[in-house]
Amino acid sequence: MSHPVSANRYYVPEPSYWPLVGSFALLLLASGAVLTMNSIANGGFLLAGGFAVLAVMLFGWFGRVIGESEAGSYNPQVDRSFRWSMSWFIFSEVMFFAAFFGALFYVRVLSVPEIASLDQAALWDGFKDQWPTAGPAAKDMFTPMHAWGIPAVNTLLLLSSGVTLTWAHWGLLANKRQQLIIGLALTIVLGLVFISLQAYEYFEAYSHLNLKMTTGVYGSTFYMLTGFHGFHVTLGATMLIVILLRSVKGHFTAERHFAFEAVAWYWHFVDVVWLGLFIVVYWL
Amino acid sequence: MQATHTAGAADHHADHGPQPTGLMRWITTTNHKDIGTMYLWFSFVMFLVGGAMSLIIRAELLSPGLQYVQPEFYNQMLTLHALIMVFGAIMPAFVGFANWMIPLMIGAPDMAFARMNNWSFWLLPPAAILLTASIFVPGGAAGTGWTLYPPLSIQMGMGMDMAIFAIHILGMSSIMGSINIITTILNMRTPGMDLMKMPLFCWTWLVTAFLLIASMPILAGAVTMLLTDRHFGTSFFSAAGGGDPVLFQHIFWFFGHPEVYIIALPAFGVVSHVIPAFSRKQLFGYASMVYAIAAIGLISFFVWAHHMYVTGIPLTGQLYFMYATMLIAIPTGVKVFNWVTTMWRGSLSFETPMLFALGFLVLFTIGGLTGLVLAMTAVDIQLQDTYYVVAHFHYVMVAGALFSAYAGLYYWLPKWTGHMYNESLGKLHFWLSMIFFNIAFFPQHFLGLAGMPRRIPDYAQQFADFNMISTIGSFGFGFSQLLVLVVVFQTMKGGAKAEARPWDGARGLEWTVPSPAPHHTFEDPPAFNPAEAHG
Amino acid sequence: MAEVSNNNRDLNRGWRVSAGLVVASLISALSGTANAAWELNLQEPVTALAKRVYDLHSLLLWVIVIIFVGVFAVVAWSIVFHRKSRGHKAADFHDNTKVEIAWTIVPTLILIAIAVPATTTLVEMRDSSQPDLTIKATGYQWKWGYEYLSGDAAGLKYMSVMSTPRDQIENKAPKGEHYLLEVDRPLVVPVGQKVRMLLTASDVIHNWSVPAFAVKTDAVPGFLRDTWFRAEKEGTYRGQCSELCGKDHGFMPVVVEVVSAEKYAAWTAGQKKEMAAAADDPAKIWKLDELVARGEKVYAANCAACHQPAGQGLPPAFPALDGSKIVKGPKEAHLDIVIKGKAGTAMAAYGGQLGDTDIAAVVAYERNAWSNKLGELVQPAEVKARRGN
Numbered sequence A: 001m002s003h004p005v006s007a008n009r010y011y012v013p014e015p016s017y018w019p020l021v022g023s024f025a026l027l028l029l030a031s032g033a034v035l036t037m038n039s040i041a042n043g044g045f046l047l048a049g050g051f052a053v054l055a056v057m058l059f060g061w062f063g064r065v066i067g068e069s070e071a072g073s074y075n076p077q078v079d080r081s082f083r084w085s086m087s088w089f090i091f092s093e094v095m096f097f098a099a100f101f102g103a104l105f106y107v108r109v110l111s112v113p114e115i116a117s118l119d120q121a122a123l124w125d126g127f128k129d130q131w132p133t134a135g136p137a138a139k140d141m142f143t144p145m146h147a148w149g150i151p152a153v154n155t156l157l158l159l160s161s162g163v164t165l166t167w168a169h170w171g172l173l174a175n176k177r178q179q180l181i182i183g184l185a186l187t188i189v190l191g192l193v194f195i196s197l198q199a200y201e202y203f204e205a206y207s208h209l210n211l212k213m214t215t216g217v218y219g220s221t222f223y224m225l226t227g228f229h230g231f232h233v234t235l236g237a238t239m240l241i242v243i244l245l246r247s248v249k250g251h252f253t254a255e256r257h258f259a260f261e262a263v264a265w266y267w268h269f270v271d272v273v274w275l276g277l278f279i280v281v282y283w284l
Numbered sequence B: 001m002q003a004t005h006t007a008g009a010a011d012h013h014a015d016h017g018p019q020p021t022g023l024m025r026w027i028t029t030t031n032h033k034d035i036g037t038m039y040l041w042f043s044f045v046m047f048l049v050g051g052a053m054s055l056i057i058r059a060e061l062l063s064p065g066l067q068y069v070q071p072e073f074y075n076q077m078l079t080l081h082a083l084i085m086v087f088g089a090i091m092p093a094f095v096g097f098a099n100w101m102i103p104l105m106i107g108a109p110d111m112a113f114a115r116m117n118n119w120s121f122w123l124l125p126p127a128a129i130l131l132t133a134s135i136f137v138p139g140g141a142a143g144t145g146w147t148l149y150p151p152l153s154i155q156m157g158m159g160m161d162m163a164i165f166a167i168h169i170l171g172m173s174s175i176m177g178s179i180n181i182i183t184t185i186l187n188m189r190t191p192g193m194d195l196m197k198m199p200l201f202c203w204t205w206l207v208t209a210f211l212l213i214a215s216m217p218i219l220a221g222a223v224t225m226l227l228t229d230r231h232f233g234t235s236f237f238s239a240a241g242g243g244d245p246v247l248f249q250h251i252f253w254f255f256g257h258p259e260v261y262i263i264a265l266p267a268f269g270v271v272s273h274v275i276p277a278f279s280r281k282q283l284f285g286y287a288s289m290v291y292a293i294a295a296i297g298l299i300s301f302f303v304w305a306h307h308m309y310v311t312g313i314p315l316t317g318q319l320y321f322m323y324a325t326m327l328i329a330i331p332t333g334v335k336v337f338n339w340v341t342t343m344w345r346g347s348l349s350f351e352t353p354m355l356f357a358l359g360f361l362v363l364f365t366i367g368g369l370t371g372l373v374l375a376m377t378a379v380d381i382q383l384q385d386t387y388y389v390v391a392h393f394h395y396v397m398v399a400g401a402l403f404s405a406y407a408g409l410y411y412w413l414p415k416w417t418g419h420m421y422n423e424s425l426g427k428l429h430f431w432l433s434m435i436f437f438n439i440a441f442f443p444q445h446f447l448g449l450a451g452m453p454r455r456i457p458d459y460a461q462q463f464a465d466f467n468m469i470s471t472i473g474s475f476g477f478g479f480s481q482l483l484v485l486v487v488v489f490q491t492m493k494g495g496a497k498a499e500a501r502p503w504d505g506a507r508g509l510e511w512t513v514p515s516p517a518p519h520h521t522f523e524d525p526p527a528f529n530p531a532e533a534h535g
Numbered sequence C: 001m002a003e004v005s006n007n008n009r010d011l012n013r014g015w016r017v018s019a020g021l022v023v024a025s026l027i028s029a030l031s032g033t034a035n036a037a038w039e040l041n042l043q044e045p046v047t048a049l050a051k052r053v054y055d056l057h058s059l060l061l062w063v064i065v066i067i068f069v070g071v072f073a074v075v076a077w078s079i080v081f082h083r084k085s086r087g088h089k090a091a092d093f094h095d096n097t098k099v100e101i102a103w104t105i106v107p108t109l110i111l112i113a114i115a116v117p118a119t120t121t122l123v124e125m126r127d128s129s130q131p132d133l134t135i136k137a138t139g140y141q142w143k144w145g146y147e148y149l150s151g152d153a154a155g156l157k158y159m160s161v162m163s164t165p166r167d168q169i170e171n172k173a174p175k176g177e178h179y180l181l182e183v184d185r186p187l188v189v190p191v192g193q194k195v196r197m198l199l200t201a202s203d204v205i206h207n208w209s210v211p212a213f214a215v216k217t218d219a220v221p222g223f224l225r226d227t228w229f230r231a232e233k234e235g236t237y238r239g240q241c242s243e244l245c246g247k248d249h250g251f252m253p254v255v256v257e258v259v260s261a262e263k264y265a266a267w268t269a270g271q272k273k274e275m276a277a278a279a280d281d282p283a284k285i286w287k288l289d290e291l292v293a294r295g296e297k298v299y300a301a302n303c304a305a306c307h308q309p310a311g312q313g314l315p316p317a318f319p320a321l322d323g324s325k326i327v328k329g330p331k332e333a334h335l336d337i338v339i340k341g342k343a344g345t346a347m348a349a350y351g352g353q354l355g356d357t358d359i360a361a362v363v364a365y366e367r368n369a370w371s372n373k374l375g376e377l378v379q380p381a382e383v384k385a386r387r388g389n
């Protein structure tokens, strides 16, 4: 696939059209989303087309990277680059979540108490400073999500998935392929169960608790944080599946398996975010 | 601005297989120089588009009364002008410089992730398409100002959604670009070049990339919440649901303030190369420069609410943010003093890059000093949302960032094209820019002091005279910029042959490769030569 | 008279601008300071606080000018004497810890020095306690609503809308002296009294600002914010909404009339009487043409900015009412959108701004104006009944 590179030279990839395909996919996605959100016909087709092109691009691009990796194009310096980049990528995700956690902090500590304060009584009479709240204009009652039901189970699931993943890593390091594959499979199963429970929780919230996205700031922050996290779990699970398939194919060695580690870092990151979520969204 | 391949570069190709040609070369390229070139061209085109919008704004403001555009359209031009200038023109220009120069400066064969680098660039056109196309959709583009404050932004039509997605895509591009730059700087310096010997431009980009990675996701979060408030019934920014419109402002400026240093820092970097080169003297105070850059980057995260003095934040907040903002003047002052001392007892000559660097120094300092006036909360109460602010930020962004980009352009153009540019045209460009810029923006200080609000398409009559001067200056400034095109095309086509080191005072690895720089450079790390080092 | 002088001004300006271009804007600006139009500094303060802000700004201006001159004197020296073309050879130094420490510490000291007056001024600025008079101002797209909460005028409530005619804005008529800075009913306050302004908004963020008082505070929907002033001189003071609030943000002036205690008392009494006279009898049964005539006024004052005087709107942002399905459809839906507005759009809830009679009138007007000749009307009682829904 790629031409031989002397071992101490940094690998610079061949020209590639995948970036352009990716950009095109995002243009489709964005246009489709805009049209759909404004209820304009055919937005859905564009949106679907965007996803399809994006999938093709990811498949093609990552396929290419995997090929290069297996062909041994990446010297240790390239490997270091990958490590740096994954760390910074995760940092950017941390900041993305920080925006939403920050919003939750702000409404709980600042805006809700302010709206309920005496200064604002002329506008919002009788509104009490409490959490959860749907805001001073809310009419419907709703039931907040309890921490010690499904969320607690989900916490256990994610925590144990971290353990199984580490166990799989030990397997890889000790060249026990069986342990690697079983560990990965278990992790994936735990992740999928987590996602299903989360979906069930949403269903319950909508159908029985009257807890919706439109339920004031509580609903807003609840769905934004758990939803964004759920999306990350889904991504993580997908990446784990790719890693599992590659492991089954015999990729990775005890010495060189950056892709595995990157996904593991990502999974642990998602895990830690959940802990934060469990504490500030469900528990406190 | 990349010249065609020279014979010297051709033999390098032997071990690179067949390369796509024509349009495909640019679409598929993984070469940092090609990508840098594309960034620079893109940025210049966006500068013309954003500039054309500013001319619509200025034309409307030529005299009182509504003459050419309706207020709604004025607001849309205002918003797009700012978004396009900031995200489409200035930021990509400096990413272009980073792509071209960082590998050359640190002796790396390319960027750490050459393919992703290409994607970072190719994400820009879709975002630009979304932004500009939004003018033509029902309801028009977002007319909220670039700050996108709700609830006004909740009222907007689908043009707002297009702006939101454009921002998401621009954010992806910036984050990937920044990861690339950080990784390249941290991992690909030639052996022997430790961080404190690294060229300052790389230092400014290292910190800038960090600011980008930390702040762009915050903006993405803010506009995502805006999107859900608009379409999915959430109430982050609505008091009726327990949220707060001011929350958006906090999140926006937590991004927005670092953003202005994202624009300024690479400009500082370029100037830190140009001034020593034309003073024929080493940069004064390298170490303190590095600390100052780091300090500016760090403090920039803790001053955001100086844009929100009038929103009703508590007194303690106002005081804290005032003090924190004042702090930034100290490291920035250190930089200014270092540049000045670099020139002191040098052997100065005034080619175009140096002229622009000096223009930067004078005008940026004016902009910085008016920033300090704005930082004083009690005074800012008078000046917030007036033309004084507009004057302040055009001094730091146009005369600061843009002038410094021109300094870099003229400084490195010989390296990129292999030819010397036309010095008289370059000087003409500088003097026209310098004079017209001041005619356009200096009077805005007076307008602001006298109380003319910003973001209005029409104004009371006592503001008429200065506005007319400002408009005349703006048109003069705008049309002077077309000279750059002439200079660049001429230089690409021909002109005196440039030597490897066309400036006798220039130091750094980039001057050790031939001009034009071959397509592939430093495939094996060059030996580190302390005489070229900066520390 | 105003017209003539205005034209002269225009002519003058053309001349002066050409001159200005020759000698660069700054110099010409200074030479023209005699004319108010060449204002170079903050507006003349009329409160003690504004005076302090003025002085603080002057202090800062001196500080930054001195710093600027100091720094660039050095630069100028280098440019003149350390040129290559004069044969100056570059010295070889690139570090000096002592100097570097000095120029970190000196600016720090300067900053501390200016932080002191900046802090005390600010602290005073935020002390809105113990006012003599409290007034609530509500920002609407695009007008101010004032409500006197205390004092003699307590209970007085009215809208303050820009009164510059459209023709002047569109350059079809010569511009008046207070072009864009005039309103139909200014805020009236007594001189020498501490006036506390409570600010809020009904739709988007606006900003209530009067430069002569050094007052500028956001009016945020859903929140009350406050600011205060104590005007020391009678007169009319003008400011503008200072937060982008949509299409007519530029046409939302703030005008405050500061009057003597006697005049204030007289004004209050007059307003009260007028208010009592104008109070509508909620039970009154209106006739069609009477109500429509009143509705036309309400429409012009409240609705025409978006839906346009001829009802054609500015689609797609602002729908046409001429021929609109809602306007020509059942009364209930029509009343609902006017009373409750539509969330997420610029269509505000007018239930809180307009009384029953005004709403009835404007709805009746819309249903009978332009091509919507429905011939039916709505009575105030029906509006009242609809409010609960």
Ligand code: HEA
Pocket: B147, B260, B261, B263, B264, B306, B307, B325, B326, B328, B329, B332, B333, B334, B336, B364, B365, B367, B368, B369, B371, B372, B374, B375, B376, B380, B383, B384, B385, B389, B392, B393, B396, B397, B400, B401, C067, C071, C106, C107, C108, C110, C111
């Ligand atoms: C490149 C971009 C850039 C840069 C570098 C800066 C630099 C600074 N800015 Fe500016 N700013 C903007 C871009 C920038 N700004 C923009 C875009 C806006 C408006 C956004 C909007 O609302 O749309 C804005 C608005 C803005 C405001 C809000 C105004 C308002 O809306 O009411 C404030 C208030 O504090 C401020 C302050 C400062 C300060 C203190 C600095 C400092 O960093 C300046 C430091 C530099 C110096 C001080 C000069 C050199 C120093 C010396 C010579 C040493 C000696 C000096 C002393 C001892 C004083 N800026």
Ligand code: HEA
Pocket: B047, B048, B049, B050, B051, B052, B054, B055, B057, B058, B078, B079, B081, B082, B083, B085, B086, B090, B144, B145, B146, B147, B390, B394, B397, B398, B401, B402, B440, B454, B455, B456, B457, B474, B477, B478, B479, B481, B482
């Ligand atoms: C780095 C960013 C940047 C740059 C470079 C500029 C450049 C310019 N800006 Fe802008 N500006 C902003 C960032 C920038 N601006 C921001 C952030 C705002 C705030 C927006 C808000 O309030 O939300 C703003 C707002 C702003 C206003 C305030 C409007 C208002 O508040 O109502 C004005 C008014 O004078 C203005 C003018 C100009 C002018 C004359 C230039 C000139 O320097 C431009 C010169 C360049 C040209 C004129 C291009 C030359 C091209 C041609 C002559 C030919 C055209 C041809 C083709 C398209 C093929 N800008």
Ligand code: CUA
Pocket: C139, C140, C142, C205, C206, C207, C241, C242, C243, C244, C245, C246, C248, C249, C250, C252
């Ligand atoms: Cu109201 Cu601007």
Ligand SMILES: [Cu+2]
Pocket: B256, B257, B260, B303, B304, B306, B307
């Ligand atoms: Cu700032």
